[in-house]
Amino acid sequence: MKRRSDPVIHMESVTKKYYVGEPNELQILFDIGLDIYEGEFVSIVGASGSGKSTLMNIIGLLDRQTDGEYELNGNSTKVLDDKQLSRIRNKEIGFVFQNFNLIPKITALKNVEMPMMYAGISQKKRTERAMELIELVGMGDRYTHDPARLSGGQKQRVAIARAMANDPSIILADEPTGALDTKTGRMVMDLFHKLHEEEGKTIVLITHSPELASETERMITISDGRIIADDYKKEVFE
Amino acid sequence: MNLLESIKMAFSSLAINKLRSFLTMLGIIIGISAVITITTIGNSISKTLNNTFDQLGDVKLTIYPDVRDDYDGRITEEDDTLTLEMVQGLIAEHPGELTYSCNELYGGADVVNLKGETFKAVMLGVSGDYFEPPQYKKQIVAGRAPNNADNEGAKHTCLVSDFFCEQYFGSVDNALGKTIKFEVINNANINLTIVGIMEYTELEKTQMKINTSKNKLDVKTYVFFPYNTMLEAKGLSPRETKLQNAQIGWTSNCDAETAKQYIKDYFEPIYRNNEVFEMEIYDSQEEMGMITTVLNVITVAISIIAAISLIVGGVGVMNIMLVSILERTREIGVRKALGALNGDIRSQFVIEAVIICLTGGTIGVLIGVLNGVLLSKVASILLNTMAAEYAEYITLSVQPSIPAIIISLGFSMLTGLIFGYYPAKRAGNMNPIDALRYE
Incomplete structure (x- = not known):
C-alpha cells in the first residue's frame, strides 16, 4: 500500500451550499471527509448532478467550501486570499478539463508555457520545459500548431502537458475523455497511467463512467453530495 | 509576468x-x-x-513720419520733418540704451573691374550704429565697418560684400585697403577705400541677381559708406537733411517695448502741433x-x-x-x-x-x-x-x-x-x- 503519513489532500466535514440564508438555499455537498495521498491515482465517480464537479472545484481551489476544513499539503486553505489561491493553483494544481480549455489562436507550445509564465519563469526555461512536456505527451511534431488545427485527442494531450508545467502536487482531471471518442479517450487514459507510473504523479480523475473509474487504484463514489463508497482496488492491497 | x-x-x-x-x-x-x-x-x-x-535681418524699429488718419488736406513736403538732428537728440536722451541708424540711397554706380567688365553697385550712406549688434545680422569677415569716427570725419571709407570683391578682384584676399572709383549715376562720382568686407547670405545672393545688358555682369551689390561723406558729396549739411525714416535699435539695457515708449515720449511734443504728420513706429516682430x-x-x-x-x-x-x-x-x-x-x-x-x-x-x-x-x-x-x-x-x-x-x-x-x-x-x-x- 502506498499510504504515507501526510495526505496531499485532507478534507473534513466539507459542505457546500448555494444561496446561503435565502429561501432557495441549496446544499450540494454534505459532510465530505477525504484523504488523498501522494502518488495515488484516484477516481471520483458519480452521476451528473451528484456534486462531483463541485467537489473538484473545491479541491482545485476554484471554489470555496461553505463549511469544513480543507488542507492542501498540510496547509489550511480557509484563510487564503484570492492572490494566494491563484499562486497555489498555479504551482500545486494541474487542471485537465473536459472541453480542453486551451487558449485559442496561440500555439500549443505557448499554451503549455502559460502556467510557467504566470509563475514568473524566464522565457528560455519555459520553452525548454514546455518542449520536454510536449515530447512527453507525444506531440513533439505539432508544438507550433494552434488549438484549432489539433484534433480532440491532441488538444487533450497538450492540455495534460500544460497541467504538468509547474510540476504540481496533484493533477485534477474533470471528465478528460468526455469529449473524445473511445480510441482517443483510450490514448488519453494511457497517458494518465504513464504519468502516474513513470512520473509518480498524484492524479484525481473525475468521471461519470464506472468503467474508467475501475482502471484507477482507488474509486470514490459520490451520490447526492455524499461519499457513499471509497474502494481500493484489490491488486493495490496485495 | x-x-x-x-x-x-x-x-x-x-x-x-x-x-x-x-x-x-x-x-x-x-x-x-x-x-x-x-x-x-x-x-x-x-x-x-x-x-x-x-x-531680411530687420529687427530694429523703423520710425517714419506718416500722414495722420484724420487729415485729408493737401500734403506738402515741408510738413515732413524728420531730421538727423532729431534722431540724434532722441539717442542723446537715452545714452547707453538706444542706438540709431539711418541710411539713404546715394545712387546706383557702375563699377568697372580689372577685366574691364561693368557691374552695379548700390551706394548707401549709413550713419550711427548701423553695423552694431545685436540688431545688425550681417557677418563682417574682414576689416571693420565704417564707424562713428568715419561718419563724423566724413571719411571716404566703405564696406563692400564678398560678392563685390569676387566681381572686382576675383577674390576676397587682397581687397582691403584698395581705393575704388564709383561712377554714380545722377550724382557726383566718389572714391572710397575698402575698410571692411561682409558676407552675403544665400538669400541675399539670389536677390543680387539682376538682368542687365550683355556686356555687363548681371549682378548688383551693396556698398555702405559714411552718411556724412554722402551728405558732403551731395553738398548738404546734417541739419538740412530730411530723413524718410530711421532705424532705432536698443542695447541689452533696454527692450523693444521701452524703446517704443521712449520714441513716443520724445516725438509727441515735436509733432503735437503738426496737423499733417505723426511719428509712426514699425515693428516687424510685432x-x-x-x-x-x-x-x-x-x-x-x-x-x-x-x-x-x-x-x-x-x-x-x-x-x-x-x-x-x-x-x-x-x-x-x-x-x-x-x-x-x-x-x-x-x-x-x-x-x-x-x-x-x-x-x-x-x-x-x-x-x-x-x-x-x-x-x-x-x-x-x-x-x-x-x-x-x-x-x-x-x-x-x-x-x-x-x-x-x-x-x-x-x-x-x-x-x-x-x-x-x-x-x-x-x-x-x-x-x-x-x-x-x-x-
Whole structure:
C-alpha cells in the first residue's frame, strides 16, 4: 500500500451550499471527509448532478467550501486570499478539463508555457520545459500548431502537458475523455497511467463512467453530495 | 509576468482580430492626425516666417513720419520733418540704451573691374550704429565697418560684400585697403577705400541677381559708406537733411517695448502741433507675433476638436474592450485556473487598450506629418507659380511640432488607460468558476 503519513489532500466535514440564508438555499455537498495521498491515482465517480464537479472545484481551489476544513499539503486553505489561491493553483494544481480549455489562436507550445509564465519563469526555461512536456505527451511534431488545427485527442494531450508545467502536487482531471471518442479517450487514459507510473504523479480523475473509474487504484463514489463508497482496488492491497 | 511579455501578448491578441482593432483605432487616428496636420502646418508657417524675417535681418524699429488718419488736406513736403538732428537728440536722451541708424540711397554706380567688365553697385550712406549688434545680422569677415569716427570725419571709407570683391578682384584676399572709383549715376562720382568686407547670405545672393545688358555682369551689390561723406558729396549739411525714416535699435539695457515708449515720449511734443504728420513706429516682430497668435488660436481650436474625438474614440475602445472581455470570459477563467492573478488579467486588458490607442496615435501622427509635408509641398508649388517675385524671399521649412507629437501620443496613451481600466478591472475581478462555466 502506498499510504504515507501526510495526505496531499485532507478534507473534513466539507459542505457546500448555494444561496446561503435565502429561501432557495441549496446544499450540494454534505459532510465530505477525504484523504488523498501522494502518488495515488484516484477516481471520483458519480452521476451528473451528484456534486462531483463541485467537489473538484473545491479541491482545485476554484471554489470555496461553505463549511469544513480543507488542507492542501498540510496547509489550511480557509484563510487564503484570492492572490494566494491563484499562486497555489498555479504551482500545486494541474487542471485537465473536459472541453480542453486551451487558449485559442496561440500555439500549443505557448499554451503549455502559460502556467510557467504566470509563475514568473524566464522565457528560455519555459520553452525548454514546455518542449520536454510536449515530447512527453507525444506531440513533439505539432508544438507550433494552434488549438484549432489539433484534433480532440491532441488538444487533450497538450492540455495534460500544460497541467504538468509547474510540476504540481496533484493533477485534477474533470471528465478528460468526455469529449473524445473511445480510441482517443483510450490514448488519453494511457497517458494518465504513464504519468502516474513513470512520473509518480498524484492524479484525481473525475468521471461519470464506472468503467474508467475501475482502471484507477482507488474509486470514490459520490451520490447526492455524499461519499457513499471509497474502494481500493484489490491488486493495490496485495 | 513582466511588462514586455504583457505587451507582446496584447499585440498578438490584437493581431487576431485585425479589422476590429483597426476600426477601434479609427477614432483615435482621425483625432490625432487632425491635430498633427494642423500643428505641422502651423509650425511650418511660423518657422518659414521666422526664417524669412531672419534673413531680411530687420529687427530694429523703423520710425517714419506718416500722414495722420484724420487729415485729408493737401500734403506738402515741408510738413515732413524728420531730421538727423532729431534722431540724434532722441539717442542723446537715452545714452547707453538706444542706438540709431539711418541710411539713404546715394545712387546706383557702375563699377568697372580689372577685366574691364561693368557691374552695379548700390551706394548707401549709413550713419550711427548701423553695423552694431545685436540688431545688425550681417557677418563682417574682414576689416571693420565704417564707424562713428568715419561718419563724423566724413571719411571716404566703405564696406563692400564678398560678392563685390569676387566681381572686382576675383577674390576676397587682397581687397582691403584698395581705393575704388564709383561712377554714380545722377550724382557726383566718389572714391572710397575698402575698410571692411561682409558676407552675403544665400538669400541675399539670389536677390543680387539682376538682368542687365550683355556686356555687363548681371549682378548688383551693396556698398555702405559714411552718411556724412554722402551728405558732403551731395553738398548738404546734417541739419538740412530730411530723413524718410530711421532705424532705432536698443542695447541689452533696454527692450523693444521701452524703446517704443521712449520714441513716443520724445516725438509727441515735436509733432503735437503738426496737423499733417505723426511719428509712426514699425515693428516687424510685432507682425510676426500677430501671425503666431492667429496660428495659436487655430491650434487650440483644433486641439479641442481632437480632444472630443479622442473621448469618442476612447468610448469606442471601452465598448470594444467590454465586448472582447465578454467573448473571452472562458479564456479569462482558464487563465485564472492556471494561476493568473487578478492583476495579471487586469494589466493584460489595460495594456491591450493602451496599445490600441497608442498604435492609433502613432498611425495618426504619421498621417498627420505626411499631410503636413504634402500640404507644405502644395504651398511651395503655389508660391513658385503664383508669386515668383516673393518666392525668393521665402525659404519653406517643413517642421512637425515635436511637443504636439509628444502630447498627442501622451494623450492617446492616457485615453487607453482611462477607458481600458474599467473593462480590465471587470475582467480581473471575474470569479474563475463562473468564467470557466460561461458559454
